[in-house]
Amino acid sequence: METIKLTIDNKSVEVVKGTTILSAAHKLGISIPTLCHLKMHDLNIHNKPGSCRICIVEIEGRRNLAPACVTECAEGMIVQTSSVRVINARRTVLELILSDHPADCLTCAKSGNCELQNLAVRLGIRELHYNGEKSNYQLEVSASIVRDMNKCIMCRRCETMCNEFQTVGALYAIERGFPAVVSTAFNQTLKESPCTFCGQCVAVCPVGALTEVDFTPKVIRALADKKKTVVVQVAPAVRVALGEEFGMEPGTIVTGKLTTALKNLGFDYVFDTDWSADLTIMEEGTELIGRITKYLNGDKDVKLPLLTSCCPAWVNFFEYNFPELKEIPSTAKSPQQMFGAIAKSYFADKINVKREDMIVVSVMPCLAKKYECARDEFKVNDNPDVDYSITTRELAHLIKLVNIDFNSLEETPFDSPLGESTGAAVIFGTTGGVIEAACRTAYELITKKKLERIDFTELRGIKGIRSATIDFDGLKLNIGIAHGLSNARTLLEQIKNGVCEFHAIEVMACPGGCINGGGQPLHHGNTDIVEARWDAIYEADRNMPIRKSHENPSIQKIYKEFLGAPCGHKSHELLHTHYFDKKLVVEVDLD
């Protein structure tokens, strides 16, 4: 590989051709501040507008200062990252950004975790020399996401995520010059837009322009209300990320502390979404087997491939973009919604609490879950199966709020009966996990043989689209996996065009799956954090005594006691759903 030698801040360094000054400096341990730049290599996320101009450096012999994030190193280049000229320019540029930013850090959701705020501290901004008109856009509070574009710094990360990575196309830069901002078409609300509420825009926003809708006040009020029985469920990906909010190494598994914290917070029952993940496998797995059997029996109308339906952003995506395929996905509700449905029926009956007196809170790595639990079809008499869905970040905030010393908490197990789960459920938190869990169960149900090799490593990985053929004792099933909605789109196009060879496809909207969901602790562009969570998920799986969903005794019990058989009548009533055509309709106006 061709290498290049250059000098940065009087230190020499040798780098591969094509390396940016930013990376070369990083190699020398020189940190050049950035703002718009976002590069998550393995996940194929790259936002490089080179536009905030915070990372400018001085290159000898050049007339202008150069942005380190996009300028490639050249042989013999002499770079100063912090000369007085650079510092003056960098501070001035930052002052300019701040001059068009609401100075409301005190009440901003991002305070303390804001890249702009950190930069202002780092560059020691005490006074703004340039003042003038400030942007004034309408604040929008949707079901999941709060858009306060007065805080937007036009880094365009959200636009990159929404268009290039997700191909959702809800957000785009509009207008030009000073009024330019990232917005929706015609400034419509997110609900009116094709937004899937995947929350990846929120996950990458360096400032407080895009944040989650905060349900912690509502949760606190519910907990304080003596008349309410408050039940909480925790999604698999939360346990491998929450620790980060308390200074732990990324990838620390904190399941036991998490349950203790929730109990300390005052939740009446601390349950596990993993439990309903196992339930999902029973339903979805049975559905898959049913479809495959029909297919093998020569039924030409059977809808294949079966698409997973756990990810609510993904559900939103196909409802809007591929409504003609809405009969293909599994009708199984997501684990969050299965949990809610069971909690407010089976469990409520069991503890003799009226539906209206039970509050179900979910802790999710996700923003689309907030939207999902507010969907009308998941309500009974206007009472939602899941009342509030809060993110990992919101939970961390709650824990800090009530002065719980998280790091020194004792470890406790989940409550029973909706707390028992298997390793198959934990891996729901990562790309490939749902389908692997399904395979573990389907294998044994189809072949009636014991699965010796539990780890389907061929289904794992970080590549955007993966595929594997799994041998079910002679029956070969083609499995597809996509994470990131652009990849999902590719597979859906194939299905639409009739060139898809898969029998089942798992889709997760977020890059890497739920471990990197829009509700997780902010990674600030650090891919290592996401990968550490990924490893932790599989470690958690390995740590579980039972690793197949159908072996979960609590699941077996509920079928015996309450549900009957998977995909049976009761299941259909409680655990399955249907999808809607949400494509924009242009109607002929007859007047």
Added chain:
Amino acid sequence: MEKIKSLADLKKKREDLQSGIKLREQGDNIEEMIQVKVAMATCGIASGAKQVMDILINELNKRNIPAVVTQTGCMGYCYAEPTVEVKKPGQEPIVFGYVTPEKAEELVTKYIINNEILEGVIPVNYESIEDK
């Protein structure tokens, strides 16, 4: 239309065009005709060059004066639009500026017929590449 296939073709075409052969074939001799060019770029048109051109054609036709009136691009004298160049046979062309509709008529009656120069003559103050 026939395609031009080579440099030789092009040269021949150019010579034919330069000697005005085309016009001669049609029975006219361009050398003996009055040539009138109206600057018809946006600025000219905005100041009324189209109307001026119509008047010139009308007036010349009315009097059966053998003349060719064509449009051309901007002559550069924006301050004096509309501008018209008149070339009488055997004479240097003269550029007239500020040609209003009334002046267009006068251009025919006074200059073309009576050889009386109108106000607003613009001295051509540039060299062309042929001169250089």
Added chain:
Amino acid sequence: MSSIKIKVKKEIIEKIEEICKSFDNQSGELINVLHKTQEYLGYLPAEAQEIIARALNISAARVYGVVSFYSFFSMKPKGKCPVSVCMGTACYVRGADKIVDEFKKVLNIAVGETDNDGVFSLASLRCVGACGLAPVVLVGDKVHGRLAADDVKHIVKEYREQFAKLAEA
């Protein structure tokens, strides 16, 4: 998530779809499509942009992002007598700002607005290339050059009368 319906006249849908088709529904031709659509409708309402987005298989946000970027595209209908004051440098140094002010005063609208009866709209534009006639105002396609602020009310009166006559007829 949208499932909103928009209502548009049939011939408009068909015409816009036909325009898109004439450019092979290529998203790269977006700007040409917008030009043609604006030529047809006089402006680019949100509904038209949605139809274009659908036909070219791109997001409406992108269409809107492009429409709002270029000053040639407008989402508001123009008046029947669109007044555009040239604000090119040549016109500026010869007092175009005073002409704009006068139009604002006489028409009682701001730049970018259309008056209540939809007759006049006021816009500024950059250099129509008639610098020799500076300052210059375009009303529709007609150029009015070498203007002074005093001429403004006469121009407005002239068009208003013309328009009134047309309306009677």
Added chain:
Amino acid sequence: MATYKYHVLICGGTGCRASQSNKIIDNFKRLLKENGLEKEVQVVETGCFGFCEKGPIVKILPDNTFYIEVKPEDVEEIINEHVIKGRKVQRLLYVDPKTSEHKADSKHMGFYKKQLRIALRNAGFINPENIDEYIARDGYKALATVLEQNDPQATIDIIKKSGLRGRGGGGFPTGLKWEIASKNAADQKYMICNADEGDPGAFMDRSILEGDPHSVIEAMAIGGFCIGATKGLIYIRAEYPLAIERLKVAIGQAREYGLLGKNIFESGFDFDIDIRYGAGAFVCGEETALIHSMEGFRGEPTFKPPFPAQEGYLKKPSNVNNVETFANIPVIINKGWEWFSSIGTEKSKGTKVFALAGQINNVGLIEVPMGITLREVIYEIGGGIKNGKKFKAVQTGGPSGGCLTEKFLDTPIDYDNLLAAGSMMGSGGMIIMDETSCMVSVAKFYLEFTVEESCGKCTPCRIGNKRLYETLEKITNGNGTLEDLDLLRNLSTVIKDTALCGLGQTSPNPVLSTIDNFYDEYLAHVVDKKCPAGQCKALKRYVIDPDNCIGCTACARACPVGAIKGEKKLPHEITQSLCIKCGTCYEKCKFNAIKIQ
């Protein structure tokens, strides 16, 4: 009716008038009448001949005699000798300093002419909608020659050696640009013509396209052949309907003749051209923004590299040149690089087209050799300042350029000198300002333009220019402080240093150059709260001179805010706190009693 035998053309330009050209006219008229020749000889006053240093100029038609330095007392001799006897007055003819020959015929006196038309060679000469007229003027000969030679590198070398630099503003060597694009191998390349002329006050590209579209088409084909592109694209402003129409006609005619399309001149070279429309965004003059716009996106510039030559339109190697640059190409091929490079200065070869505008007599389009001075352009070609006012500044380079003062009038115009003087060549707008122009307001005017045209992508341009504009507004409103001047300078420097594209990097130039050259005027606004040019409304103060006021009450009745008080027939007074400075009273007063301070 009489037919005139002779016409006497007398220069009525500012220079010649100053040396009594009007007296010459009077003398001609009088003496012709005395001789009974007024029906045979017509005396006409003309515009400037552009040879002011040898004025007054008298030209006699039809024999084209050109007399220089004519004095009123010479008129008699001219009439007696030339008009009556048909003999030229030798002593008044121009003497060629080299050959000592007397030159009589102005046709062969090109050397005095300040302008040389290369890019504009056909504009105003041929019918742009008739390809034959273009061909008759050597049209498509250069393309034929290039294709016959069949050596792209040789042609690139000619362009390189000619010294031609991009006429769109940047001044990058055209030949080198082609060479880079030619070396990037690809299955498809594009030759792009930038006709998105957005500089307010510059319209040379439009004039070329309207007057000589084939020169651009021919040059694009030549360039296409050189870099290996078979497809040409012209990105043109939608605001130029006539230019678009003429381009379409020209492209159609070129196709009919086989000069565009497959196998041009049977050389095996295919080339065709498509038109793309701009939609009103100045920033699309920047080549990466232009390419994004052609691809159907927002016209936002992107960081270079990759340059268009590496990754351009549809990610294919592309070359972007401006209209005027292209218009030079066929001439360079036809007349040779030696000829072209003999014109101009050491580093800037050939000519440049300028759009002269503003407070100047001969507003128009001119083409001058590089190296000419601003003084020659303004006073000899432009005919001097309008209404005999005093020259104050000349603005070149549009929103990217700066304002130059009197001290630069004798600087030879070329890319590097203009840059060194704090301005730039730009696309060729040249706005002349007189003493009535407030330079702070001029800077504000350009900033307003930049703020409106900024794409909004990078921070310095999106917010920085807005803040510059706001500070200038504060100053023109009389609220500026000395610190503001400091801040203006610092912010301007930072924007230049940090903006993403050429638009942003040059946008503070109007501010910096006016601060540098007219600091006193800024001080007057900031310290004395006065606008010396009297342009800034907020700094105007209307007062009534009690000596002139007769108390007619006309002003008081007209004042829209009731700021004028006073008894009938007694001097009135303006309450300054109420005055909105609309100027109505000033206009109404018939007694010159209202003064502006």
